[in-house]
Amino acid sequence: MKAVLISTLVLLSAWGARPASAMEARGRIGLVEFSGKRYVRLEDWAAANNFGVHWLQRDESLELTNHFARLVFMKDSRDAVVNGIHVWLSHPIVLQNGAGYISELDLNTAVRPVLSPPKNWKGSPVRRIVIDPGHGGKDPGNEDGAHQEKKYTLLLAQELCDQLNRAGFKASLTRTTDTLIDLPIRPDIARRRLADMFISLHWNSVQTGKSQVKGIETYCLTPAGASSSNSGGEIGDARTKPGNRNNDKNMFLAYELHKSLLQNLGTEDRGVRRARFMGVLHGHHHPAILIEGGFLSNRAESGKIEAGDFRQHRSEE
Numbered sequence: 001m002k003a004v005l006i007s008t009l010v011l012l013s014a015w016g017a018r019p020a021s022a023m024e025a026r027g028r029i030g031l032v033e034f035s036g037k038r039y040v041r042l043e044d045w046a047a048a049n050n051f052g053v054h055w056l057q058r059d060e061s062l063e064l065t066n067h068f069a070r071l072v073f074m075k076d077s078r079d080a081v082v083n084g085i086h087v088w089l090s091h092p093i094v095l096q097n098g099a100g101y102i103s104e105l106d107l108n109t110a111v112r113p114v115l116s117p118p119k120n121w122k123g124s125p126v127r128r129i130v131i132d133p134g135h136g137g138k139d140p141g142n143e144d145g146a147h148q149e150k151k152y153t154l155l156l157a158q159e160l161c162d163q164l165n166r167a168g169f170k171a172s173l174t175r176t177t178d179t180l181i182d183l184p185i186r187p188d189i190a191r192r193r194l195a196d197m198f199i200s201l202h203w204n205s206v207q208t209g210k211s212q213v214k215g216i217e218t219y220c221l222t223p224a225g226a227s228s229s230n231s232g233g234e235i236g237d238a239r240t241k242p243g244n245r246n247n248d249k250n251m252f253l254a255y256e257l258h259k260s261l262l263q264n265l266g267t268e269d270r271g272v273r274r275a276r277f278m279g280v281l282h283g284h285h286h287p288a289i290l291i292e293g294g295f296l297s298n299r300a301e302s303g304k305i306e307a308g309d310f311r312q313h314r315s316e317e
């Protein structure tokens with residue numbers, strides 16, 4: 001995983017190195033309300049942004065395409081597909097009577113940051129990256145027999161940190177030994193080090209369906225007022241967190257790293273998701289994401305995590 005992360009971070013280090021896609025809205029797009037939320041008619045947004053609209057199945061699934069992108073939306077679903085990658089929305093898509101609607105919040109915080117990447121000020125590239133190995137000390141994280149999550153998050157973080165420093169970044173870890181760093185302290189560590197970016201590394205687990213459930217989930221902070229899409233799925237908290245000032249960059253970073261990991265590791269796409277994980281997502285004043293890199297509870301994936309296949313890149317061995 002480390003080489004995949006590094007190559008993507010190098011690509012992202014100038015934020016928005018890709019050319020801006022056709023996302024400039026032309027003309028006025030009207031708003032409608034569903035369940036008290038502001039929604040935009042997808043056909044209007046598509047016309048303003050040079051997308052074609054096609055029903056894959058009338059009132060069930062809708063596809064928007066242009067030369068740059070393909071978006072697929074499903075009725076009543078928060079699971080959207082953006083250029084082949086699953087992105088969990090804050091509010092469900094509405095498809096009815098031959099028309100489609102997406103929440104204004106999702107256009108601004110999920111679709112736009114991916115299709116029209118945010119940019120840093122000129123001359124202020126990403127340099128300092130704080131990597132957070134999840135758990136530690138008396139908190140083992142997820143466990144699979146004798147194998148504890150905290151051990152493998154630290155191994156991955158150490159390898160990634162070394163590689164990033166060799167690639168010219170200033171990378172550091174929130175912990176370098178088997179100790180517990182209190183969650184609220186982790187953003188403070190990153191802030192003191194003037195971090196440009198914070199990446200928390202974890203390995204996942206389930207109690208039921210162990211042989212079926214596998215793949216990668218990448219998290220960024222839930223927008224204010226929206227429901228999260230982690231397994232707890234906590235519902236709307238209207239308060240704006242410090243991390244919400246970077247909603248655009250959080251999503252762009254999460255999406256690009258998630259896509260790169262999927263393409264290189266060939267594992268299952270469980271989506272770019274939202275959470276308000278304390279200490280690792282919402283208290284940050286710089287872009288922050290959390291990667292669940294695979295399931296310790298799945299025998300095939302835990303074997304790769306323990307053997308290093310999911311932590312190291314074949315070409316580097």
Ligand SMILES: [Zn+2]
Nearest residue numbers: 134141202203
């Ligand atoms: Zn964890």
